[in-house]
Amino acid sequence: MSSIGWVDFSSTDREKVSQVLAMLQEPGTLDELGIGQIRDAFADLLFPGFSTIQTRAKYFITVPRIIRDYLALDPRAQRRTSLRDYLESQENELARLLVERHGPAEDGIIGSDMVGSEQGVARKPSSVYWNGLRQFGIVNTEKSLSEFSREIAQVQSGARATGHEEDDTDAISNCSVVHLDVFDPAWSTDVSIHLSESEAQFLIDKLTHTPAIRNSVASQFLIHDLAKELVVGGLASLTFPELVTWARGRQEVSLTCRQNLELAEEFSEAIRGAHIRFNILIAQKSRNTALVTEREERFSEWLELARERKLFSASSVDDWLQAATSGGARINLNAREFLRQWHEAIYHNESLSSLNYLIESRAQKNKGRRSILLKNLGEAPKWQGMDSLSYRWPTARTILTDIVQGAKC
Incomplete structure (x- = not known):
C-alpha cells in the first residue's frame, strides 16, 4: 500500500492539503503537466468561495x-x-x-x-x-x-x-x-x-453585497437576476464554454466578469492541446496504434480550431496570466515557463516531434520519477490528466439552483 505524508506550518496549510487530497479523488484532476495553479487562479477569480467538493447551498x-x-x-x-x-x-x-x-x-x-x-x-x-x-x-x-x-x-x-x-x-x-x-x-x-426563503434571500444578499466578489460569476448572475435563467429549464445543463458564449451576449454582466470568463475559456482550450499530446505519448508507449491514430486526429481537430480562433496570438500568455493573477494568486515560474513554451511552439508551428519532446520533458520535470510516462502502463488508459476545464461552474450551478429554488424567484 502506498502512503504520503507532509509537513504543514499552519492550520491553513493543513486544511488546504486536506481539500487537495479530497479533490484528487475526483475524476479529471490529475495535474500531470503542472498547470493546476493557473487553473485554480482562474477558478478563484470566477468562483471565489466555491470548491469542487461542495455539495449543497444549505x-x-x-x-x-x-x-x-x-x-x-x-x-x-x-x-x-x-x-x-x-x-x-x-x-x-x-x-x-x-x-x-x-x-x-x-x-x-x-x-x-x-x-x-x-x-x-x-x-x-x-x-x-x-x-x-x-x-x-x-x-x-x-x-x-x-x-x-x-x-x-x-x-x-x-x-x-x-x-x-x-x-x-x-x-x-x-x-x-x-x-x-x-x-x-x-x-x-x-x-x-x-433552503427556506429567508435563508435563500440571506445568501443572495451576501453574494450581491460583498464588494470583494462583486465581479464573480455567481454574484453578477444574481445581481442582474440572471440566475434563474441559467439553472432552470433549457440552460440548466450548459457546459463552461457554453456558459461563456451565453454570458458574452449579456451586456448587463460586468465587463470585468465577461472578460475573465473569456480568458479562462481561452486558456482552457489552449492547454487542452497539451493534454491531448500527453495522452498521445501514453498511447505510443503502450503501443496502442489505434488509440494513437484516434488521438492524433483529435489533436489535428484541436489545432485547426485553435488557429481558426487565433488562440495563440502574441499577447495571449500575458493576457491569461494577468487575468489569472489579478486576484492576488501566485503562479510558480515553472508553470509560467511551460505555458510560454507551449504557446511559442504552437505559435511558430513547431513539429509534432518537438511538441512531444516539450510535453515529455514537462511531465518528467513536474512529476519526476512519479511521471506516468515512466511507468509500465500496459494497455493505455482512456485518458490521463485534465481535459476541458470547467473550473467550479458545476458546483456554482448547484448552489445557485438551491438559492433560486429557495428564494422562489
Whole structure:
C-alpha cells in the first residue's frame, strides 16, 4: 500500500492539503503537466468561495448556525468542549437528521454514508465551506477554522482568568463574527437540505453585497437576476464554454466578469492541446496504434480550431496570466515557463516531434520519477490528466439552483 505524508506550518496549510487530497479523488484532476495553479487562479477569480467538493447551498447556513449555537452556550459548557469538537459532534448529528428527513438517496448530504458509524462524517462541512463563509462575509474572519477555534478558546481562557466569563462570552457572540438570516435556537428540530426563503434571500444578499466578489460569476448572475435563467429549464445543463458564449451576449454582466470568463475559456482550450499530446505519448508507449491514430486526429481537430480562433496570438500568455493573477494568486515560474513554451511552439508551428519532446520533458520535470510516462502502463488508459476545464461552474450551478429554488424567484 502506498502512503504520503507532509509537513504543514499552519492550520491553513493543513486544511488546504486536506481539500487537495479530497479533490484528487475526483475524476479529471490529475495535474500531470503542472498547470493546476493557473487553473485554480482562474477558478478563484470566477468562483471565489466555491470548491469542487461542495455539495449543497444549505451548508452555508448550517455551519454558521452551529458556530452561533456554540457561542450561545454558557461558559461552563464551552469549557467542557472546544468549538472544533462541538462542530464535529453537531455535524455528525446534522448528517443523521438530514438522512432521517430526506432519506440516504438525497443528493448532496455530506456524510450520509457514514451515519451510524463510529467514525462519523469524514469530510466535515465546516472545513469544506469555511473559505466560502469567509469570502461571502458570513463569518467575519481571515483566519483558518483551526485558528478561529483557538482564538475563541483563548478569549474564554482570558475571561476565566479575569473572572468576567459572561461579559466576554457575550462579546464574542454579539460582535457580528457570525451572520445569520435569523437566530433560531431550535433550527435543527426540522432541518432540511433545502433552503427556506429567508435563508435563500440571506445568501443572495451576501453574494450581491460583498464588494470583494462583486465581479464573480455567481454574484453578477444574481445581481442582474440572471440566475434563474441559467439553472432552470433549457440552460440548466450548459457546459463552461457554453456558459461563456451565453454570458458574452449579456451586456448587463460586468465587463470585468465577461472578460475573465473569456480568458479562462481561452486558456482552457489552449492547454487542452497539451493534454491531448500527453495522452498521445501514453498511447505510443503502450503501443496502442489505434488509440494513437484516434488521438492524433483529435489533436489535428484541436489545432485547426485553435488557429481558426487565433488562440495563440502574441499577447495571449500575458493576457491569461494577468487575468489569472489579478486576484492576488501566485503562479510558480515553472508553470509560467511551460505555458510560454507551449504557446511559442504552437505559435511558430513547431513539429509534432518537438511538441512531444516539450510535453515529455514537462511531465518528467513536474512529476519526476512519479511521471506516468515512466511507468509500465500496459494497455493505455482512456485518458490521463485534465481535459476541458470547467473550473467550479458545476458546483456554482448547484448552489445557485438551491438559492433560486429557495428564494422562489
